[in-house]
Amino acid sequence: MRSKPIIAAGSLLALVALVSMGCRTHPPHALTWVGGDVGRTHGEPAEGGYYVNWDPFAATLELEPRGDVNPVRTQHILIASVRDKDGKPLPNRRVEWLIAEGSVGAFVEVDESGWRASRGHKLTNKFAITHTNNFAHTLTQGNDDPSDDIHLKPGDTWAVITSPVEGTTHVVAYAPGIYDWKKHKVFAEKHWYDVTWKLPPPATNPIGTPHTLTTRVMRHSDGKPLPNYLVTYKLLSGPAAVFEPGNATAATVKTDAGGLATVTLKQVKPAEGTNDIQVEIVRPEDKQCCKPAVRFPPGQTKKTWIGPKIAIKKTATPKAIVGQVFDYAITVTNPSQVAATNVVVTDPLLPGIQYVSSSPEAKVAGQLLTWSLETLEPGGQSVMTVKVKATRTGRYNNCAYVKADHGLKADDCALTVVGAPKLTIVKKGPAEVIQCDPITYTITVTNTGDAPATNVKLVDQLPKGMTWQGKHTAIESDIGTLAPGESKVVQFTVKAAKTGTYLNVAKATADGGLSAQAEAKTIVRLPVLAITKTGPEVRFIGRPVNYTITVSNKGDAVAKNTVLIDTIPTGTTFVRASEGGQLSGGKVTWKLGDLEPNASRTVTITLNPTGKGRIVNTATTMAYCAKASTQMITEVRGIPAILLECVDVEDPIEVGANETYTIVVTNQGSAVGTNIVVTCTLPAEQEFVSATGPTKETVARQTVTFAPLETLAPRAKATYRVVVKGLKAGDVRFKVSLKSDQMVAPAEETESTHIYSEK
Numbered sequence: 001m002r003s004k005p006i007i008a009a010g011s012l013l014a015l016v017a018l019v020s021m022g023c024r025t026h027p028p029h030a031l032t033w034v035g036g037d038v039g040r041t042h043g044e045p046a047e048g049g050y051y052v053n054w055d056p057f058a059a060t061l062e063l064e065p066r067g068d069v070n071p072v073r074t075q076h077i078l079i080a081s082v083r084d085k086d087g088k089p090l091p092n093r094r095v096e097w098l099i100a101e102g103s104v105g106a107f108v109e110v111d112e113s114g115w116r117a118s119r120g121h122k123l124t125n126k127f128a129i130t131h132t133n134n135f136a137h138t139l140t141q142g143n144d145d146p147s148d149d150i151h152l153k154p155g156d157t158w159a160v161i162t163s164p165v166e167g168t169t170h171v172v173a174y175a176p177g178i179y180d181w182k183k184h185k186v187f188a189e190k191h192w193y194d195v196t197w198k199l200p201p202p203a204t205n206p207i208g209t210p211h212t213l214t215t216r217v218m219r220h221s222d223g224k225p226l227p228n229y230l231v232t233y234k235l236l237s238g239p240a241a242v243f244e245p246g247n248a249t250a251a252t253v254k255t256d257a258g259g260l261a262t263v264t265l266k267q268v269k270p271a272e273g274t275n276d277i278q279v280e281i282v283r284p285e286d287k288q289c290c291k292p293a294v295r296f297p298p299g300q301t302k303k304t305w306i307g308p309k310i311a312i313k314k315t316a317t318p319k320a321i322v323g324q325v326f327d328y329a330i331t332v333t334n335p336s337q338v339a340a341t342n343v344v345v346t347d348p349l350l351p352g353i354q355y356v357s358s359s360p361e362a363k364v365a366g367q368l369l370t371w372s373l374e375t376l377e378p379g380g381q382s383v384m385t386v387k388v389k390a391t392r393t394g395r396y397n398n399c400a401y402v403k404a405d406h407g408l409k410a411d412d413c414a415l416t417v418v419g420a421p422k423l424t425i426v427k428k429g430p431a432e433v434i435q436c437d438p439i440t441y442t443i444t445v446t447n448t449g450d451a452p453a454t455n456v457k458l459v460d461q462l463p464k465g466m467t468w469q470g471k472h473t474a475i476e477s478d479i480g481t482l483a484p485g486e487s488k489v490v491q492f493t494v495k496a497a498k499t500g501t502y503l504n505v506a507k508a509t510a511d512g513g514l515s516a517q518a519e520a521k522t523i524v525r526l527p528v529l530a531i532t533k534t535g536p537e538v539r540f541i542g543r544p545v546n547y548t549i550t551v552s553n554k555g556d557a558v559a560k561n562t563v564l565i566d567t568i569p570t571g572t573t574f575v576r577a578s579e580g581g582q583l584s585g586g587k588v589t590w591k592l593g594d595l596e597p598n599a600s601r602t603v604t605i606t607l608n609p610t611g612k613g614r615i616v617n618t619a620t621t622m623a624y625c626a627k628a629s630t631q632m633i634t635e636v637r638g639i640p641a642i643l644l645e646c647v648d649v650e651d652p653i654e655v656g657a658n659e660t661y662t663i664v665v666t667n668q669g670s671a672v673g674t675n676i677v678v679t680c681t682l683p684a685e686q687e688f689v690s691a692t693g694p695t696k697e698t699v700a701r702q703t704v705t706f707a708p709l710e711t712l713a714p715r716a717k718a719t720y721r722v723v724v725k726g727l728k729a730g731d732v733r734f735k736v737s738l739k740s741d742q743m744v745a746p747a748e749e750t751e752s753t754h755i756y757s758e759k
Contacts, residue, residue, distance in 0.1 A: 055177035058093055059085040063173045063186035069297050071196040071220035075108055075162040078188060080173045081155050082132050089155020091134040096174040097159045099126040104167030104192060111157040130157040163192040193294060196220040199279050200301045206338045207307035208270030214262045215279055217255045225259025230282040233263050238275030239305060240268035265303055270406055275303040308340035312402045316414035321451040322393055325356055328386040328414065330400045334376040340404040343373040347400040349388065356387040390418035419450030425508045427518040434557055435526040436625035438493045445508045447482035453510040454481045458490055460506040465497045496524040528555030529628040531621045538635045541670050544575055545607045545634055551592060551621045552600035559595040559623035566605055566619040575606035595623065609636040638671030640742040644749045652754035653726050658689055659753055663720035663736050667712045674741045676709040678720050683732035685755055686724040693720035726755040
């Protein structure tokens with residue numbers, strides 16, 4: 001073994017003198033050592049070092065290993081550590097190494113780390129001094145094998161010993177900085193023998209097969225075999241097994257002339273696992289040279305039994321549709337290093353799953369599929385594919401099984417959810433509409449199944465009288481594929497040409513013969529307004545004209561926000577309106593509100609004609625989706641109001657005297673009077689004398705008739721005078737009668753005259 005020392009920088013004697021007396025309250029500096037250097041005869045400081053605890057931090061000394069056995073001519077490393085009372089390793093602590101007198105062996109190398117003059121040094125083959133390290137180090141044995149490297153920690157130091165002959169090396173490790181005499185020395189023993197051995201290497205065998213273990217014992221110095229050494233094999237753990245010879249869990253055999261000790265290990269029952277086996281070697285007693293028997297430290301080896309393994313993996317299409325062919329894949333593997341024999345795979349198909357084909361072809365017995373694979377080599381695999389189809393929906397957790405020799409078996413399952421699409425359709429629309437309203441339908445197509453519905457189409461054949469976009473009588477939509485639970489909404493607006501009940505049916509279809517339909521019934525209603533207006537057909541100027549207007553809803557829907565408007569005709573003036581009618585801009589408006597079917601409202605309006613002629617009065621009623629109008633014609637005429645007046649001028653008169661009657665005809669009306677005829681009837685006590693007037697009179701006995709006065713303008717007068725003579729006394733009545741074209745009955749007037757006689 002080789003160390004890598006660093007040349008010391010010089011002596012630190014002055015610093016040693018500083019710490020040679022008194023108690024320390026802090027650890028030595030990393031670059032100093034208070035115990036003296038190699039050149040001194042002892043490790044304590046000069047003058048007083050024996051009498052005080054000059055390194056109070058150093059508390060214990062450890063040494064590993066404390067006992068060991070090695071072949072002669074090999075080297076052995078001892079590692080010492082100085083620690084404080086808490087177990088913490090301390091660097092730069094002196095350790096002295098001694099090989100006791102009478103011991104075999106010698107120091108080969110010691111730890112010479114450091115750069116001081118007092119650094120480690122082998123003084124003799126039996127005595128050496130080292131110091132614990134400040135840093136971690138790795139010692140190599142000069143080869144490229146890292147497994148035999150020695151790893152040192154701070155606070156560690158080391159020495160290497162060897163012996164060319166058999167015997168025991170007694171080693172003393174001494175730490176002079178530890179004040180406690182019971183703790184500053186540690187002893188180790190190293191036993192050297194000219195014996196070496198080669199244990200059976202760890203091995204791996206198939207389960208159930210016998211295995212031979214051979215230990216070779218030889219002299220270390222020249223490699224010659226050593227016969228008659230006792231080698232004991234003992235099972236420590238693992239599967240049940242026995243050794244032959246002896247058929248027990250332990251067996252002792254002697255090495256033969258070739259130094260070989262052989263046993264056979266057999267399993268009680270084939271099983272996987274690892275047997276930990278202890279191997280102990282005993283050198284027999286040599287009575288001739290008085291050498292006692294030597295029991296060497298036991299070693300160990302391992303025997304690993306491996307068996308064939310079998311594994312199976314089944315995969316399947318996770319989702320399928322009834323009637324659709326889908327695949328199972330079965331993969332059988334042998335992940336071990338041993339062939340699996342008599343391998344048989346079975347796959348019992350579940351009810352509802354129908355076999356179609358397989359590769360390689362399976363032996364089919366009802367629902368049971370079987371493949372005989374015979375031998376499956378280490379690391380090998382075999383794949384089987386199976387095509388099946390489902391006859392009904394469900395969750396199919398289909399399992400495949402494999403078995404082989406040595407009780408090997410495995411299984412694996414794969415789940416396929418077999419579903420079926422299912423279409424549902426919901427159609428929504430208004431239950432009732434007014435004919436003027438657009439009719440909006442919403443159709444929702446849903447796949448309520450558990451498999452996709454493909455090639456979904458929607459057709460809505462509109463009923464007669466209903467159109468889409470003014471010309472189409474059907475709505476068609478390609479929806480495509482609907483996933484399970486997915487919905488598509490189609491919305492459209494149609495118009496109805498007339499009132500009535502419309503039954504609208506929509507139908508959805510998809511692949512596989514799927515279909516569903518839904519209907520929506522809509523009643524189309526219409527308010528129908530009717531309006532009537534009554535009033536006089538003829539009216540005279542100056543007389544008010546009263547109209548009565550009735551609005552009725554003859555339809556089967558409410559006439560919403562019904563309004564009535566009457567336009568004031570030219571030649572009239574507004575007087576009044578009932579029911580809150582409001583005049584504005586030459587029109588009277590009534591807000592009649594909602595008018596239920598078969599309901600009616602009646603209002604009145606009064607106008608005053610301002611001149612003759614035809615009054616054309618129009619009334620219009622309107623509501624949502626309804627309108628109606630009507631008109632009334634009234635003839636406005638003038639009135640020829642003829643006033644007839646008759647007065648006597650001389651009343652009373654004496655018999656024989658004349659009396660003059662003045663007759664005044666006045667047209668008080670607004671129209672021309674025509675063909676006015678005035679007729680005077682004389683009482684018997686009088687006789688006609690003369691007459692004057694606008695027309696010529698005619699006398700017939702007691703009647704005086706004036707020719708017809710063709711016209712008499714409004715506010716005009718016509719005056720007639722008739723002179724009569726009194727024939728005899730009496731209180732008489734002079735009668736005047738007037739007729740005209742405008743009069744149904746004649747107007748009559750009488751005038752009383754008193755005729756007296758003085759006789």
